[in-house]
Each structure stands twice: as structure tokens, then as C-alpha cells.
Amino acid sequence: MQPQVDQVEPGVPEELAASVRRAFEESYGGPPARVGRAPGRVNLIGEHTDYNGGLVLPVALPHATYAALAPRTDGRVRIDSRQAEPWEGTLDDLAPGGPSGWAAYAGGVLWALREAGLGVEGADVYVDGTVPLGAGLSSSAALECAVAVAVAPDADRADLAAACIRAETEVAGAPTGGMDQHVALLAREGHALLIDFGSDETRQVPLDLAGRTLLVTDTRVSHALTDGGYGSRRDDCEEAARLLGVPSLREATLDAVEGIADERVRRRARHVVTEIARVTETVDALERGDWDAVGATFRRSQASMRDDFEISTPELDAAVAIAVEAGALAARMTGGGFGGSSVAIVPDERVAAVARAIDAAFVLEGFRAPAHLVATPSGGAGLVPLPA
Numbered sequence: 001m002q003p004q005v006d007q008v009e010p011g012v013p014e015e016l017a018a019s020v021r022r023a024f025e026e027s028y029g030g031p032p033a034r035v036g037r038a039p040g041r042v043n044l045i046g047e048h049t050d051y052n053g054g055l056v057l058p059v060a061l062p063h064a065t066y067a068a069l070a071p072r073t074d075g076r077v078r079i080d081s082r083q084a085e086p087w088e089g090t091l092d093d094l095a096p097g098g099p100s101g102w103a104a105y106a107g108g109v110l111w112a113l114r115e116a117g118l119g120v121e122g123a124d125v126y127v128d129g130t131v132p133l134g135a136g137l138s139s140s141a142a143l144e145c146a147v148a149v150a151v152a153p154d155a156d157r158a159d160l161a162a163a164c165i166r167a168e169t170e171v172a173g174a175p176t177g178g179m180d181q182h183v184a185l186l187a188r189e190g191h192a193l194l195i196d197f198g199s200d201e202t203r204q205v206p207l208d209l210a211g212r213t214l215l216v217t218d219t220r221v222s223h224a225l226t227d228g229g230y231g232s233r234r235d236d237c238e239e240a241a242r243l244l245g246v247p248s249l250r251e252a253t254l255d256a257v258e259g260i261a262d263e264r265v266r267r268r269a270r271h272v273v274t275e276i277a278r279v280t281e282t283v284d285a286l287e288r289g290d291w292d293a294v295g296a297t298f299r300r301s302q303a304s305m306r307d308d309f310e311i312s313t314p315e316l317d318a319a320v321a322i323a324v325e326a327g328a329l330a331a332r333m334t335g336g337g338f339g340g341s342s343v344a345i346v347p348d349e350r351v352a353a354v355a356r357a358i359d360a361a362f363v364l365e366g367f368r369a370p371a372h373l374v375a376t377p378s379g380g381a382g383l384v385p386l387p388a
């Protein structure tokens with residue numbers, strides 16, 4: 001039974017696919033060849049560890065992006081979205097240094113897939129979805145991966161992930177680390193996905209929530225991963241690895257990190273090294289069903305993101321603290337930070353109370369009203385069958 005809480009609904013896949021198909025036909029005057037679907041995600045733990053060769057533990061949301069697509073052969077690209085303005089140009093216009101804004105994500109994938117020899121010679125695309133934009137729930141990778149599976153549904157998922165990562169980092173200019181695209185493409189229902197960016201291995205971790213809900217709270221303070229904060233964290237991590245003489249912070253020990261002279265670089269590296277350890281601790285605790293241990297690990301993660309990595313915000317700190325006060329077993333901010341969402345593990349019977357307590361605290365603090373989502377662990381990207 002779903003707990004009663006005012007929430008952003010994921011929508012029904014068949015209905016959303018039918019609706020995006022209709023919108024495609026209205027925009028372009030003919031039917032799409034395929035509709036791709038890819039989910040947003042909530043990261044349980046492991047923040048800013050992907051680009052440091054570390055571990056992450058995301059879960060795919062039931063909320064997803066749908067891309068209706070018809071290939072073209074004339075090099076032209078037309079993309080439109082229920083959530084954004086249309087863009088039109090050529091495949092060559094979509095190379096790095098090309099469009100800014102959302103076309104870089106959607107169109108960038110078309111460019112990167114062609115570069116990888118998996119693409120099409122142009123396309124018409126229409127996009128719609130229920131993943132909130134800029135909420136730290138990875139609408140960007142949901143968009144990229146929905147387009148990618150619509151272009152090349154049978155391609156190897158690792159190749160699709162690589163093309164989507166190129167679109168995001170090289171065309172859109174967001175220096176993110178690859179977690180989002182992997183989980184959008186590889187997630188399995190009822191599981192979290194443990195990704196090891198040191199070995200490039202993934203493992204499906206059964207997530208038996210039995211009587212508990214993953215409650216996501218979007219603080220509606222929008223982050224922008226292209227505006228410098230994310231990149232400067234990444235630079236600090238690279239500097240730390242250079243100072244320690246290791247290829248990535250995955251290879252650094254806490255002892256070595258504590259010896260870094262620069263106070264800021266030391267704190268950044270300390271977050272990464274301790275956060276990677278916390279991912280392993282969380283997986284172990286989940287496998288034992290030890291929710292107290294998950295709670296303790298999330299608490300230390302939140303403190304590390306607030307104090308050492310400095311990516312939390314007053315809204316996120318408040319959402320996390322209030323969730324725990326109101327009965328959550330575990331809570332932390334999730335995603336790249338500087339805004340976005342928190343995630344809490346809440347006994348089903350406390351979900352409505354936790355959401356209401358956060359809403360009330362936000363009114364008192366003068367924050368924007370937050371939005372809540374129930375994150376039922378869902379499956380990864382694929383085609384949605386079109387009715388005849």
C-alpha cells in the first residue's frame with residue numbers, strides 16, 4: 001500500500017508513451033518509429049565519488065523521461081519537449097561547443113552516438129516526462145538515456161552509457177562522473193545498483209524495504225551543475241590525488257589525506273575517502289537489514305557533505321534534520337548538491353507525518369514549499385511498446 005502523501009506522481013508508462021507519441025505527431029505530422037523511456041534516480045549514498053574512481057549506490061525512480069523518435073537520413077535534427085523550447089539544426093551543429101541549454105543533452109546524444117558508430121543520420125525527437133528538472137534526481141541522464149535507447153535499443157548498454165556521458169560532459173559541459181547514466185540504463189526493479197568506478201563493475205543489491213518507504217524531498221532550490229561549484233569540487237579532488245601521488249582518491253588512505261597541508265583540499269579529499277567507505281558500510285547494513293546502521297552512515301555522510309565537501313544548503317540540512325526528528329530511520333541530501341533533493345528511509349506509517357513536518361518547517365523558515373516523491377525502486381531504460 002502506498003503511503004498517503006502529497007507527491008509528484010510518476011505517471012503510467014503506457015499513458016505517458018501514448019501522450020508523447022501524440023505530441024510527436026502534432027509537432028512533426030507523422031508517427032515516431034520508437035518511444036524510449038529512461039528513469040531518474042535517487043542516490044542512496046556515495047556523493048562525488050564516481051569521478052574519483054569510487055563507489056555509488058543509486059536507485060532508479062518510477063519517474064521517467066519519454067522520448068519519441070523518428071530517424072532521418074538528411075543530417076537534420078529537430079527536437080522538442082513538453083518541458084522546453086524546440087531546437088532545430090544539423091547533426092554537425094551538435095558537436096562540443098554547439099548548442100547551450102537542453103538541446104545539448106538531447107542532441108548531444110545523437111552526436112555522440114554517431115561518433116560511436118551507433119547513431120542515425122538525423123532525427124525528429126519529442127520528449128516529455130515526470131522527473132523534476134534540476135532537482136538532483138538526474139533528469140539530464142534520464143533525457144539522454146531515453147533518446148539513446150530510442151536511437152539504438154539493441155546496442156550494448158555500456159556503449160550507450162559512454163555516449164550519454166560524452167553528451168553531458170563534452171556537449172552540455174557538465175563535468176559529472178557517470179553514475180546517472182549507468183543507473184538509468186542498468187537499474188533493476190527492487191534493487192539498488194552498486195557501481196564501482198575503479199573496476200567499472202556493477203552489482204544489483206536487493207533493496208527489501210518491507211514496510212519502509214524511500215521518501216525523496218525536492219527542496220526546489222535548483223542547482224546548476226555547469227555553474228562552477230561542481231567543477232571546483234572536482235578540481236580540488238584532482239589536486240588532492242596529485243599531491244598524494246595516486247591516480248585517483250580511490251587509492252588514497254585517510255591517514256595520507258590527513259597529511260595534506262591545504263585545509264580546503266584536505267577536507268574535500270576526506271569527504272571522498274570516507275564517503276567511499278560509507279557506501280560499503282551501507283551495502284553491508286542493507287544486506288543485514290540493519291536500519292540503525294544505515295541511519296548512522298547516512299548521518300555521517302550528511303555531516304561530511306555539509307562540513308567537508310560544502311555542497312549542502314540550509315534547505316537540505318533542514319529537510320534531513322526534520323525527517324529524522326519526525327521518524328525517518330535514515331536521511332541525507334542526495335545528488336550533486338548546491339540545492340536539489342534529500343532522501344529519507346521512513347517507516348510507511350510515518351511517511352505522511354515526515355512530509356508534513358518538513359512542509360511546516362519550510363514555511364517557518366521562509367523556504368519555498370518542497371515537493372515529495374515516493375521512490376519505489378524501479379527498472380532501467382527501455383523501449384515502451386507502441387499500441388497498434
Ligand code: ADP
Pocket residue numbers: 065081082083084101102103105127128129132133134135136137138139140141143174223224225335
Ligand atoms: P538534474 O539532472 O539533477 O535534473 P541537471 O542540471 O543535470 O539536473 O539537468 C537538468 C537539465 O536537463 C535541464 O535544465 C534541461 O536542460 C535538461 N532536461 C532534463 N529533462 C528535460 C526534459 N524533459 N525536457 C527538456 N530538457 C530537459
Ligand code: MG
Pocket residue numbers: 138139140141180225
Ligand atoms: Mg543531471
